[in-house]
Amino acid sequence: MGGIDVISFDMLLHSYHLLLFNDPRRNFRRVVAINESKPATAGEVKSAVSDVRDHQDESTTPQYVDQSYPVKWSERLPWIGTLLHSMRFVDWKIGVPSHDSRQPDRHPNPPSHLRFILTAILRTLTGFVVVDLTSAWTQQDPYFKAFGVSIDSPLPNTGLITLIPPRLLRCTVMALQVWATVGQQFQLPCCLPVALHWAGYLSDPWSPHLWPTFFGSFRGVFTTQNLGAVRNFWGRYWHQTLRHYCSGPGVWIADFTHLPRRSYYRYFLLAATTFFFSGIVHIGLVPPEPAFAVKSANEIRWLILKFFWAQPLGFAFEMVVSRVLRGLDTPKPIYVMLNIVWFAAWCCLVLPLLGEAGRNLGYWRMWPIPLSPWQGVTRGKWLPWYA
Template identity: 25%
Template sequence: MSQELLHPTLESTPSFTLPLLYLLFAIGLSFRSRILRASFLAIILAISYRTVFYTSTSEAPMNYLYATCSFSLFFSALDFLAITDPYTELRRIGQVESTSSMPFFSRFMWCWKLILTPRGIGWTHEPTNVIPPRPKPQSRISFIISQLPSTIILIFVADASNLLLRSHPGFLPGGPSIADVGPLMRFVNVFLFGTSSFYALQLQYKLLSIMVTAVGLSHPENWPNLMGSWSDAYTIRRLWGRTWHQIMRRWVSAAGNLVAQKLLRLTPGTNLSAYTKLFIAFLISGIIHQMGDYSLQHRDFWAGGSLTFFLLQAAIIMVEDGVIALGKKAGIQDRKRIRLLGYVWTASWFALCLPIWVDPYFHDGMASGKLFSPIGGLWKGDWTGASLKISLPLNY
C-alpha cells in the first residue's frame, strides 16, 4: 500500500528540496552578520522538518535519503551558521586573504567549497589523523585511470553484498528479526549489513570523485578514500572514529564543544568533558537516523531504533575505554593477539545490538527499492537481481 493511502495528508516531496537547502545554506553563510546567518538556519530547519513530517516520495528508501540528508544539512548548518564564526575560525589551506574582506560573490564561492567539503579536505580543520592519506598530485586523466580498477571491483563487491543481504528474510520488508537466527548467523548478519553499507557508500564516493574531477571541479588530491581500513576496527571507538566515514565529525564535534565548554562550562581535557561530547555526537547521529526511520512509513516516530542504537554506542565506548585503561594498568600491551580479541569483541557487540537499529529500519522497507545488479545481469540476464536468491545458513 502506498504511503499516500496510509497518510492522505502527506504531500509529494519536491524534487528540488535538497538543492534548495544547499543553496539557502550557501547564501546564508555568505552574510557577515550572525543574525542573518541564524535566520537562514531557522529556514533550513523549517524546510527539513516539513520534508520529514509532511511530505513523501512514495518510495521508502528515497524518503530515508531525503530525511537523513535534510537533517544532516541542518546540523552542518547549525555549526557554520550559529556555533562557529566561519570567517575567523575557518580557512582554506594556503588562504591569505581575509574571508570577510572578500566581495560577496567570492565569499559565496568560498562558502560553497566549505559546505561541499564536510570532512574539511583542503581546510585547516581537516582531521588528518583520522582521514585516509590523500592521493598524490597527478593529472586528471591519470587519477581517473587509477580509480577505474578499484571502482569496477567495488561495483561487484557492493552488488554481491546487496544480493546476499536481500536473500536474508530478516532484511526484507515485514520480515522476522535478524536476531531470529543461529549464533553463527548473528555474526554473518553483521558482515552482511556492514559490508553492504560500507562498500555502497565507498562506491558512490568513488563515482562522484571521478565525475567531479573529470569536469574540472576538483583536483585528484582532494579525494582520499571515504572509508578507513577494516584493520582499524579492533575497538568500537576505532570502528566509528577511523574505519567508518568521518563526514559528520566536524559538526557533531562543534555541537559537543558548545554543550560541554560553553553551556556546561566543563574543563577541557577531563573525562566528563570528553564523554559529554561523545554522547552529544552520537545523540545527533541518532536523531538524524531516527528522522530517516520515521520517514520510511510515517508511523510512530519512536518505533525506529536509531536513537537507542547510537546512544548505546557512546555508552559502550565509555565502558570499553575503562576496560582498556584497566588492562594497561595490569601491564597488558597492544599486541596482535590482543587486537584479535578486539576484533572478536567488536563483532560480538554488533551481533548483539544491531537488531535494535536494523529490524525496524529494514522491516519498514529500506531494502524495498529497485536494485541494479551487474552480477544478476551477467549471470542470469536479470539486471534487477530479483531472481537471485542465495541460500544462507540461517539456523546455524
Template identity: 25%
Template sequence: MADPRHGSYRDLAKNFQTELDFVIEQGIYKPIFLYHIVIIHALPIIGLVIPSSRGGKYFRKVLFALCVGIAIEILQNRRAVVGGNGYMLGLMTAWWLIWTATLFIFTNIERDFKRIERKPGVQHQKSTHFNKNTNSVAEEPLDLSISLSEQQDTNAFLWQSYPPKFSHRLDWSVGLLFNLRGPEWNWRVPHLVPLPRSIHRQLHSGFSEKINAQEDSTYPTGQERLWAAFRKFVIGYLVLDFLKIILMSDPYFRGIAPANSLSPPPFPFYYFPGLAVHPVLAQLCRTIYSAGAVFFALEVVTSLNPLFFLGLSLVFPNGARNLTAAPLGASWLYSDAFGPFVQSVLDYGLAGCWGRWWHQLFRNGFMNTARWILSLLPASLVSHPQFRRVTYVVVAFCTSGFVHACGSHTQLASTYPVSGPFLFFTLQSFAILAEQVFKTVIFPILPLGGTPRWLRRTANFLFVFCWLMVSGRFVADDFARGGLWLMEPVPVSPLRGLGFGSPGEGWWCWRDPWFRYWSDGSYWGSGIRVL
C-alpha cells in the same frame, strides 16, 4: 488479498508507492517537491554569502529559524519512497539541520573557517622563495623555498579566510556548505591522509619535519587516486549487486521474518538442508549482511567524488581552475572514505572503530554540537578533561542517533526510531566510555603485565565484533522493517542480467520513475514531485 511481502520485492516496492499515493490523496501526508530541495539548499547559501558587516550575523539566525521550521514540516508531513522507502528523506533533512546549525549558530564562519586555495597568478619555480603566513588571505605572499621535485602541483597554496569579493565568497561558501570531511579546510577530519610536506611548508609557519605529514615522493598522483577510486567503485558495485540478490531472497530483509528465523535459513545455509543452523547464527549472518551492505554502499557513493571532480580536473584542468579556487586536481583532496582498519580497530578498539575507521562524514557537525553545548555549561565543569571527553562522546552519538532515527521516522512502514537506530548509536557512546575505563583504570591493576601486542589486538577485535553484532540488531532490524533494502542500489545489474537472482529480473534495475508532476489545485501543492 495476498500479502505483497510474500511476492516479488518489486511488487512490495510498488505497494508502498501505491500506499503513499493513497495517504497523500487522503491528506494524511503531503508530497515532497523539488522546490523543497532547492529551498533548503538555497537558504544556507544566502546566509553564508552575506557578511556580518552587512547584517549577516542576524540574518543567519533568521534563516536558521526558517530552516528549522521547514525541516520540522518535512519530517512531520512530507513523505517519499525514493531512497530506501523514505529513509534518506528523514536522514538528510535531519543532517542538513545539524549542519546548518553548525554554520549559523555553533560557529562563526568568518572567524573559524579557512580553506586551502591556490594562490592566483603565482607558480613555483626552482629555488624561488615565497613569504607565507599561516593566517594569510589571498593577497598575502608566501615565504618558503620549494623545489620542483617536491611539488604536488604547480600552484602556491595558502589559507583563505572569508573572502571579501562576492564571487569568491560564493565559491568559498558553496565549498563549505557541501563539504563533509573537509580535506581542504582547517577542520579536516583526523583520519584523512596527512597533507604532503610541500603543502605543510607553505601553510604552517615554523614547519617541523616531525609533524604529521607525508613525503611527496610517496604520495599517490592524481591518476593513481583516480584508478584507486575506480577500483573501489567497481568492486563495491559488484558486491552490492550480489548482496541485493541475497537480501531479496530472504524474508527478513523484506520485513516479514525476525532476524533469527530459520524458515528459510539465510544464505548460504538454504543450499545445505542437512546442515543444522542455530537461530543465533542466522541472526549473526543477517546482521553481517546488513553491515556489509551499508559499508559497500558508502564505498560506492564516496568513490563518486574523486571519479567526478578529480576526473574532470585531470581531463579539463583549465575548466577546474576557472570553476573554483579550491585545488580540485590535487590528489591529497581525495582520501579513502574509511580509515586504516588495522591501525584503527585492532589498536584502539571500539573508539578507533567509530573515530578513526568509520567514514566520518558527519563528524564535524556532531563535534560542533557537543562543543556548543559545552560552551553553555559552567566553566567549573568544562575545565575537567574527563567531563569534556564524556560530553563529546555522548553528544556526538546521541546526535548521530537523532539523524538516523529521523530516517527511520520518515519510512512508510512500522519502524521504531527510538528503540532502533537512536538506541543503537547511543549505546555506542556508553560502550566506548566503558572500554576507556577498562583500559585506563582496570587493566593496569590486573596481573597482565607484558601482554603481547597480538593478544591486545585480538582482544580489541573480539570486543568490537561481538559488541557490534549484539547491539547492531537494533538498527539492522529497523532497516529491514522499514523497507530500506527494497531500494535498488545499482542501475544496471551484471549478475541479474546473466540470469542470477529471481526469474524475470534483467539488466536494467531502475525501471520506475523518480519524479512526477503533481498538483492538488493550489500553487504550493503543485510541481515536480519526488516519488
C-alpha cells in the same frame, strides 16, 4: 516527508554550526597556497607533503597563507563558497587544535590521476557485486523479509554455512550491504574533478585525489595498542562528513562550561552529542507512512536512534577495559585479537536494531540493483526490475 528528513536536518545542523555555534567571519581562516594557478602533479604534491611533515627542505615546501574573511567583495565569494561546500573543513582552520594542526591537509601518498579514477571505478564495481551477492542471501533468508523471525533463528541452508552462528552471519550480511552502498560510492563522483585537474582546469585544492581519504584503514581499527575497535571504527575508519556539524553543539557546551580539552568529561560530552544528532539525522530515512511495516514510523525511528545512541556506551566500555589491560602490560597481538572479537560482538549486539528497522522499511523486499549478474547466471534473469 511529513517529518524530519536527512537533507533538511543536515542543512539545519550545517547552518547552526556556521551561524550559531561559531563565528566564521572572525575565527575561521582559509589555508591558501600562494600560487595556485599551476596545478601540481601527484608526485610534486607527495614530495611537498613529505617536506612539510619533515621540515627538511624549505625550498620545495609549498607556501601557504591563512586567509581571514576578506574585505573585498570579489574575494568574499570564493571564500564563502568554499566554506559552504567544505563539509570536512579541509584547508580550513576553525579553532580546533587537533584539526587545525593538520592543515593544509593532503593525501599522505597521493595516487596518480589515472590510478585514482581506475580505483574509483573498481571500488564501485566491487560494491555492486557485494550488493548483488548479499541480496541473493537476503532474498532467501526469511529473517530479512518475514516479520516475527528472530535473528537467532536457524539459517535456511543446510551446508557448511550453518556452522556460522546465525546472528553473526546475518549481521555480517547487513554490514556488507552498508559498506557497499555507502563506503564504496564516495570516489566515483570525484572522477570528473580529478580528470579536470589532470587536464589543467582545476587547482590542487579542488582535486579529490589530493585530499585526505574519505575512509581510513579498516585494518587500523584493530591494531592499536588498546581496546578501541568501536572508537577507531567511527573516529578513524568511517567517513567524517558529518563529524563537525553533529559535534558542534557539544563543542560549544564544552567551551562554554570550560571543560579541559583532554578531559574524559569533554570526550564523553562530545561523543554523546555527536551520536545524538547523528541519530536524528538518520531517522530522516523513515517516511511518515512506511509501506511494508508492522511497526509505526516512530517505532522504526526509535530503533535507528538506539543504534546510534548506544555507540558512546561502547566507547565507555572500551576505555574502562583498556585501563585494566594497560595495567596488565598486555602485548599488542592480544589487543588485536581482543579488538576483533569485541568488534564482532558489538556489531552482533547493535546491528539487529538496524536490521529490524530495515525489515520494516522493506529494504530487502526487492532487488536493490537493476542489473544482477547473480540472478543472470543462476536464473537467467539479468534485469530483476523488469523481468
